Each structure stands twice: as structure tokens, then as C-alpha cells.
Amino acid sequence: MILGFMERNLSSSLLGTLLLLSLAWFLHLVRKLLPPSNFPRNIPTVPIYVSFLGLFTNMDQKEIFENYLRDHLEMYGAVKIYFASRWNILVTKPELLVEIFRDEETFAKSGNQIKIPYSVLSEYTGDNLISAHGSTWKLYRQILTTVIQFPDLNPVVGNSRKFVRSIAHAAQSGSSMLVTDVIQKFALSNIGDSMLGIDFRLFENDHSVLNEKLKFVKSHIFKPMYLNFPFLDKFPIPSRIEARQAVRSFRKYYSGLIRSLPENVSNVAGSLTKALNDGVFTEQQFTDNAMIVMIAGHENPQLLLTSLIYVLSLYQDIQQKLRDELTSVDYDEQVLDQLPYLNSIIYETLRMFPPLGQIINRITTKPVKLGDFVIPKGVYVGYNNFATGRDRTVWEDADSFSPDRWGIEIAQVNRSYSKAKGSARLPAFHGRKRACLGEKFALHEMKQVLNQLLKSFRVIPDPEWENKLTPGGPVSPWKLKVKFEAL
Incomplete structure (x- = not known):
């Protein structure tokens, strides 16, 4: 009888919680059906x-x-x-993006820690080099700029070889391979070895604690429901409570790894530790910035490499042309920077599959005229790299994957890339003062691993894989599976 009473009370409690959540959801949507009345009337509403x-x-x-x-x-x-629980203005025209990137004070960075401080995502990323503004951002840059822009590049070649060896088993069996995990190991290994000065031994251990913990956290973080409606994290939803606990556990574990390293101002971990020991950073700032270097430093290359493997499997003629270029020269790290087709393929993939498709992390600090739009103070303004890269008024034959559009000779290819970035026609690495500090490192990773991969394997599409991109958030082929055929 007592057990029956407890079960009835538990059921009633659960039902009550569901009803409250449903009511909160309904009221929230009713209030938010239309944008605020002070938003520009000459901008269409999605x-x-x-x-x-x-x-x-x-x-x-x-x-x-x-x-x-x-x-x-x-x-x-x-x-x-x-x-993200609010109406925003999303901008994609390059000339408007140039204005946003140029006016850092008016279009101020305002990341998750300010926009949705109650969310699990905010707890994951914190206040950091990417999302901070003003004097706080300048402090973060002072500590981290040099060590991010000039990391130790030597380990990337070795990790590229480990990556290739790790897919040999799938190639021998002739079976298709889900590439997500092995690419994550590659990207994390590079961040550990090159920027942090720590060997995570991800390829040596199939069940690395770091890798398994991170996969578990990601499985909770990147759920479209909570990316679009983070206000739900305010409610005692069991899965979100579990997600928050997982994030806290991972942050504690990861920051402990970094704290265990000696001070060494030539890398990110040492610079962070010195800033903490000198009282320049608080414990929170230390952990938040250690996290963002790991998060952005591995996720964006992971997404880009996934997209590169996808396009090379899809376009066999492009894959073979690139292989011919790679095998036509003696290997040298600097030589890869001079190969026009290799660089063009990477740039074209960035155009069509930018790792971060939609970014909304700036807020207007005063009323501002942006092109023909008058935007009031306190409005979140973002941009969509995916849309800009595929804009048919900006790019000729925008829907075609065409590496040749960047040029034939390497000087022409690099000029085209620089112009596309400077004019914001290619905003994948953002722009101006807030341009991505890890751009050169990410491009270096792609060149090294493609060189190793295509000399060893032919990449073939899995006929049973559904050709889909991610449903929301980061951009890449969704759960990509391919076959690797040994050459």
C-alpha cells in the first residue's frame, strides 16, 4: 500500500512538472510569436x-x-x-558584414555568458577570448594571442600519420567507417600536442577518458531543442540536470589536466597557468579560456576535415586531381603551402561548408544605421556564414563545388582568398579585430592530414549513408560514413 501511494505521488509529481513545462513553453511562444515592434520594418521576418x-x-x-x-x-x-529564446537580426550581405566587423564598439561581442547565462551551453563555454568584450577581451588577448597564433606545428605530421594508420583496419575489411570519432581524436591530439603541451594519447587508447567524457558532453550540448530554446534549461528536466552535471565534471577534469602542467609561456597551458599564478586570471577565467581553446581548437578543424572528406568522396575527379598534385612533389611541410589545388579545395570547402554556419553573439550598444536598416540599441545581430558562402548575388555558380574559382597559380589563389576574407565574402574565420587566431593552425592541419590520407587511400562514398548535413548548430555532413580503399 505504501509503495502504491509513493508511485501515485511520483506520477502526479511528474505529470505536474510536464504540465508546468508545457504551460511555460506555450506562454513563451505566444509572447514571442512576432519580433519586437522596434525592429526594422524593411527586414523580412522568418x-x-x-x-x-x-x-x-x-x-x-x-x-x-x-x-x-x-x-x-x-x-x-x-x-x-x-x-536562442529571442528574436535576432541575421545579416549575410558582405558589405554589411564589413561594417559589423569594423565597428567593434557598436556591434559588441556578447556571448552565451551574457545572452543565456542560465544555459548548459553557457556553463560549458563560460566567459572567454571569443565571447568577451572590451577590457576583459583585451586582457585575454594579451595572454593568449601569441601562443595561439604560433603553436608548435611539428606534432601535426605525426598525428596525421596516426590518423591514417587508425583507418587502415576499416580499409582492409572493406567496410564503411563512421569518421566522427577518429577525426575528433586527430583534432584533439593536435590541440594537446601543439598548443597545450600535453599528449592525450588518444590514438594509443581506444577509450581515452578525455575523448569519452567529451563525446558524452557533446551528446548533451548540441541538441537542437536546447540550442534554439535554451530557456528550457531553467526547468528541472532530468536530461538537462544530467547535462549540467556532465559539463561540470568535464570542466573539473580538464582544468585539472592543465593545472598539472609546468609553467611554460611558449604554449597555451603554460601561459594560462602563469596568468593564474600571477593573479592576472581568476580560477574561472583560467578554466573558461582553457575550455575555449580546446573547444574551438578541435571542433572547427574536426568539422572542416569531415566536410573535406565528404567533398573528396563525392567528387572523385577532384580527389584524383588533388592526389596527382600531392604525389608530384617531394614532401615538405612548406611545399604544401605552395600547392594551388590543395589550397583551393580547402578554401572552396570553407565557402560551402563553414564549420560555424550561424553565429549570433553581438549586441548593439546604441541605435545604428546598417546599410538601409536602422537597428535599435540592445538588439542581437548575427551572421550566417553558410548563407554568405552560397549567396548567388555574391558568388558566381554559388551551388557548384568549384576549386578552380580561386585561381590556377598559388599567388592568384592566395590573393583570391585574402580578398574574399577582407571583403567578408568568405567570413568563415570572422573578420577584423575578432578574426580567428587559430586560422593558420587549422589550415595547416588540413593540408598535412590530406597529404597523408590521399597518398594512402581512395575515399569512396558509402552508398547507404543518407546525404544530409547536421540538423542545426555546427555545419558538416551528419554522421558521415565513407569507405577507405588502400592504394
Whole structure:
């Protein structure tokens, strides 16, 4: 009888919680159905239900973009869009992006720690070099700029060889391979060896504590429901409580690894530890910045390499042409920088598959005129790299993967890339003062690993893999599977 009473009370409690969550959800949506009245009237509004499509349909980011965003963005250059529990203005025209990147004071960085401080995502990333503004950001840059821009590049070649060896078993069996885990190991190994000065031994251990903990955290973090509606993290949802606990556990474990290293101002870990020991950083700032170097430093290369493997498997003629270029020269790290087709393929992949598709982390600090739009103070303004890279008014034959568009000779290829970045036609690495500090390192990783991979294997599409991009958040092929055929 007592057990029956407890079960009835537990059921009632659970039902009550679900009803409260449903009511909160409904009231939130009713209040948020339309953008605020002070938003520019000459910017079209993307219907709020579009934010649900990745949750309740099989549509990926490309399909949502083409069906609900593309025409508006190509015509107006901006839309009003609901994301992260608020209405935002999303800008994609290069000339408008240049203005945003140039005016750092008006379009101020305002990351998750300010925008959605109650969310699990905010607890994961914290206040850091990427999201901070003003004097705090300048302090972070002072400590971290040099060690991020000039890491130890030597380990990347060795990790590229380990990456290739790790896929040999799948190649021998002739079976398809889900590449997510091995690419994550490669990217994390590079961050550990080159920037932190710590060998995570990810390729030597199939069940590395770091790798397993990180996969578990990611499985909770990148859920479209909570990326679009982070206010739900305010409620006692069991899965979100578990997610928050996982994040806290990972942060404690990871920061402990960094703290165990000796001071060495030639790398990120040592510089962070020195800043902490000298009282320049608080414990929170130390952990937040250690986290963001690991997060951004491995996730963006991981996503980019996944997309590169995808396009090379999809376009066999491009893959073979690149292999011919790579095998036509004696290997040298500097030689890879001079290969036009290799560099062009990477740039073209960045254009069509930028790792971070949509970024909304700036807020207007005063009313501002942006092109023909008058934006009030306190509005979140973001950009969509995926849309800009595929804008048919900006790029000729925008939907075609065409490495040759960047040029034939390496000098021409590099000029085209520099111009595309400077004009914000290619904003994948952001721009101006807030341009990505790890850009050169990420490009170096891609060149090294492609050189090793294509000399050893032919990459072939898995005919049973559904050709889809991620449903939301970061951009890359969703759970990509390919075959590796030994040469």
C-alpha cells in the first residue's frame, strides 16, 4: 500500500512538472510569436516555426536554408529570425558584414555568458577570448594571442600519420567507417600536442577518458531543442540536470589536466597557468579560456576535415586531381603551402561548408544605421556564414563545388582568398579585430592530414549513408560514413 501511494505521488509529481513545462513553453511562444515592434520594418521576418523544423522534421540545415531563408537573404541581405529564446537580426550581405566587423564598439561581442547565462551551453563555454568584450577581451588577448597564433606545428605530421594508420583496419575489411570519432581524436591530439603541451594519447587508447567524457558532453550540448530554446534549461528536466552535471565534471577534469602542467609561456597551458599564478586570471577565467581553446581548437578543424572528406568522396575527379598534385612533389611541410589545388579545395570547402554556419553573439550598444536598416540599441545581430558562402548575388555558380574559382597559380589563389576574407565574402574565420587566431593552425592541419590520407587511400562514398548535413548548430555532413580503399 505504501509503495502504491509513493508511485501515485511520483506520477502526479511528474505529470505536474510536464504540465508546468508545457504551460511555460506555450506562454513563451505566444509572447514571442512576432519580433519586437522596434525592429526594422524593411527586414523580412522568418516565421517562428522555422526554428522547429530541425527538431520535428528530417530537414537538414541546407534544406531549411533553401526553403525558408535563401530568397529573403539574397534579396534583402538580412532577416529577423528567432533563435536562442529571442528574436535576432541575421545579416549575410558582405558589405554589411564589413561594417559589423569594423565597428567593434557598436556591434559588441556578447556571448552565451551574457545572452543565456542560465544555459548548459553557457556553463560549458563560460566567459572567454571569443565571447568577451572590451577590457576583459583585451586582457585575454594579451595572454593568449601569441601562443595561439604560433603553436608548435611539428606534432601535426605525426598525428596525421596516426590518423591514417587508425583507418587502415576499416580499409582492409572493406567496410564503411563512421569518421566522427577518429577525426575528433586527430583534432584533439593536435590541440594537446601543439598548443597545450600535453599528449592525450588518444590514438594509443581506444577509450581515452578525455575523448569519452567529451563525446558524452557533446551528446548533451548540441541538441537542437536546447540550442534554439535554451530557456528550457531553467526547468528541472532530468536530461538537462544530467547535462549540467556532465559539463561540470568535464570542466573539473580538464582544468585539472592543465593545472598539472609546468609553467611554460611558449604554449597555451603554460601561459594560462602563469596568468593564474600571477593573479592576472581568476580560477574561472583560467578554466573558461582553457575550455575555449580546446573547444574551438578541435571542433572547427574536426568539422572542416569531415566536410573535406565528404567533398573528396563525392567528387572523385577532384580527389584524383588533388592526389596527382600531392604525389608530384617531394614532401615538405612548406611545399604544401605552395600547392594551388590543395589550397583551393580547402578554401572552396570553407565557402560551402563553414564549420560555424550561424553565429549570433553581438549586441548593439546604441541605435545604428546598417546599410538601409536602422537597428535599435540592445538588439542581437548575427551572421550566417553558410548563407554568405552560397549567396548567388555574391558568388558566381554559388551551388557548384568549384576549386578552380580561386585561381590556377598559388599567388592568384592566395590573393583570391585574402580578398574574399577582407571583403567578408568568405567570413568563415570572422573578420577584423575578432578574426580567428587559430586560422593558420587549422589550415595547416588540413593540408598535412590530406597529404597523408590521399597518398594512402581512395575515399569512396558509402552508398547507404543518407546525404544530409547536421540538423542545426555546427555545419558538416551528419554522421558521415565513407569507405577507405588502400592504394
